[in-house]
Amino acid sequence: MRLQKNSFAAMSFAGVLVSIAGISVAQAKDADVTYKAELSPLNSKTIGSGARGEATFTISRGQLTIHVSAKGVPPNMEHLQHFHGFAKRDRTSKCPTARDDKNRDGIIDIVETEPVAGTTMVPFDDDPAGMSMVNDTFPMGGADGSYSYEKTVPLKALESAFIKKFPGQKLDLRRRVVFVHGVPASTKLPATVASLDDVPAQVVLPIACGEIKKVRDWLRSSKQR
Numbered sequence: 001m002r003l004q005k006n007s008f009a010a011m012s013f014a015g016v017l018v019s020i021a022g023i024s025v026a027q028a029k030d031a032d033v034t035y036k037a038e039l040s041p042l043n044s045k046t047i048g049s050g051a052r053g054e055a056t057f058t059i060s061r062g063q064l065t066i067h068v069s070a071k072g073v074p075p076n077m078e079h080l081q082h083f084h085g086f087a088k089r090d091r092t093s094k095c096p097t098a099r100d101d102k103n104r105d106g107i108i109d110i111v112e113t114e115p116v117a118g119t120t121m122v123p124f125d126d127d128p129a130g131m132s133m134v135n136d137t138f139p140m141g142g143a144d145g146s147y148s149y150e151k152t153v154p155l156k157a158l159e160s161a162f163i164k165k166f167p168g169q170k171l172d173l174r175r176r177v178v179f180v181h182g183v184p185a186s187t188k189l190p191a192t193v194a195s196l197d198d199v200p201a202q203v204v205l206p207i208a209c210g211e212i213k214k215v216r217d218w219l220r221s222s223k224q225r
């Protein structure tokens with residue numbers, strides 16, 4: 001059942017490739033399934049720049065390759081990044097907007113993202129299947145405020161770690177959103193800015209968000225713009 005589903009997705013994706021790039025069917029046959037999120041700035045007034053970028057997820061031969069490139073992030077510091085989602089039912093996450101700044105302090109904090117985006121799920125660090133939300137193996141913003149992250153993980157290992165933490169859920173990338181976090185520790189934030197556990201609010205402050213779409217869907221929606 002699962003195999004059939006995957007090969008159907010691969011075939012339709014191949015069709016898209018053929019029609020947009022004109023490449024041969026033979027090449028496209030073992031086409032990968034790709035998901036993509038365009039990352040748009042959040043809280044850019046607080047950080048003084050707009051963080052932007054792109055995240056792609058490619059599933060090929062049982063491996064998931066995660067790639068995130070970002071620019072406009074606070075330089076010379078680590079940036080947590082994860083996908084977030086709803087662990088109950090099959091609700092689709094959205095990126096927060098100014099409307100979600102419920103306490104009207106001008107900042108969308110991590111807790112205010114939860115009603116629309118859900119909870120922190122999978123880290124894009126050195127070991128995504130380790131499911132650790134905060135550690136020191138997330139990417140560092142370079143001096144120019146950019147970074148590029150790439151990691152390939154066995155899909156099965158990630159899925160089983162995921163199911164252990166979120167019983168009854170699937171990775172289901174299409175329903176998730178990517179967040180990039182982090183402003184310098186020296187950033188003054190009002191006391192109304194909430195955080196999680198004992199983590200300083202600066203570490204988890206969302207600075208960019210993107211809704212993950214299957215590339216086929218993404219092509220369709222970008223055509224309509």
Ligand SMILES: [Cu+2]
Binds near residue numbers: 083
């Ligand atoms: Cu996150």
